Amino acid sequence: EIVLTQSPDFQSVTPKEKVTITCRASQYFGTMLHWYQQKPDQSPKLLIKFTSQSISGVPSRFSGRGSGTDFTLTINGLEAEDAATYYCHQSGSLPYTFGQGTKLEI
Amino acid sequence: QMQLVESGGGLVKPGGSLRLSCAASGFTFSDHYMSWMRQAPGKGLEWVAHISSTDSSTYYADSVKGRFTISRDNAKSSLYLQMNSLRAEDTAVYYCARAPSKDVWGQGTTVTVSS
Numbered sequence: 001e002i003v004l005t006q007s008p009d010f011q012s013v014t015p016k017e018k019v020t021i022t023c024r025a026s027q028y029f030g031t032m033l034h035w036y037q038q039k040p041d042q043s044p045k046l047l048i049k050f051t052s053q054s055i056s057g058v059p060s061r062f063s064g065r066g067s068g069t070d071f072t073l074t075i076n077g078l079e080a081e082d083a084a085t086y087y088c089h090q091s092g093s094l095p096y097t098f099g100q101g102t103k104l105e106i
Numbered sequence: 107q108m109q110l111v112e113s114g115g116g117l118v119k120p121g122g123s124l125r126l127s128c129a130a131s132g133f134t135f136s137d138h139y140m141s142w143m144r145q146a147p148g149k150g151l152e153w154v155a156h157i158s159s160t161d162s163s164t165y166y167a168d169s170v171k172g173r174f175t176i177s178r179d180n181a182k183s184s185l186y187l188q189m190n191s192l193r194a195e196d197t198a199v200y201y202c203a204r205a206p207s208k209d210v211w212g213q214g215t216t217v218t219v220s221s
């Protein structure tokens with residue numbers, strides 16, 4: 001099973017700040033790495049798919065990149081509405097797995 | 107617009123069974139693989155099961171293998187999760203989502219396993 005380890009677990013940030021969340025995989029699985037945002041009592045929302053592909057309707061301040069076993073989600077110019085928990089997820093190798101989550105407090 | 111609506115959650119005793127449903131609309135359901143995920147109270151997301159578009163291939167997390175069965179009815183644009191031998195640790199909100207990137211999620215249905 002591929003273990004996805006996110007860092008940090010928690011981060012207190014201020015508006016307009018640039019934030020980078022890292023997702024490190026225990027082994028290579030390709031580029032099927034996706035990022036989600038989840039706010040309390042809501043379903044997860046897809047932000048980035050297949051490592052770096054943007055999603056229609058998602059603000060352009062969210063971007064993703066990665067290679068090998070290291071992936072990052074960057075939020076450029078944080079806004080108050082970005083307070084949430086962020087998860088990475090790999091669907092390249094069964095069993096599919098999620099990172100433990102990164103909570104951003106603004 | 108694209109939508110997934112889960113139903114069937116509830117309170118069940120340990121050892122009991124429950125069948126969850128997920129109704130899809132706004133897209134061609136039969137073209138897409140589908141997945142179930144769950145989230146225990148206060149915890150992170152866990153992938154549970156996955157089914158191919160034609161129902162020929164199914165995959166499960168080890169935590170549910172042999173107890174849960176994923177299925178679909180493309181004519182009804184519906185996804186199902188039959189859950190047997192339920193345990194307290196199966197208590198969670200269960201979500202269906204369109205695979206592989208989980209770009210569309212349902213609102214979730216709550217399953218509580220307790221005596």
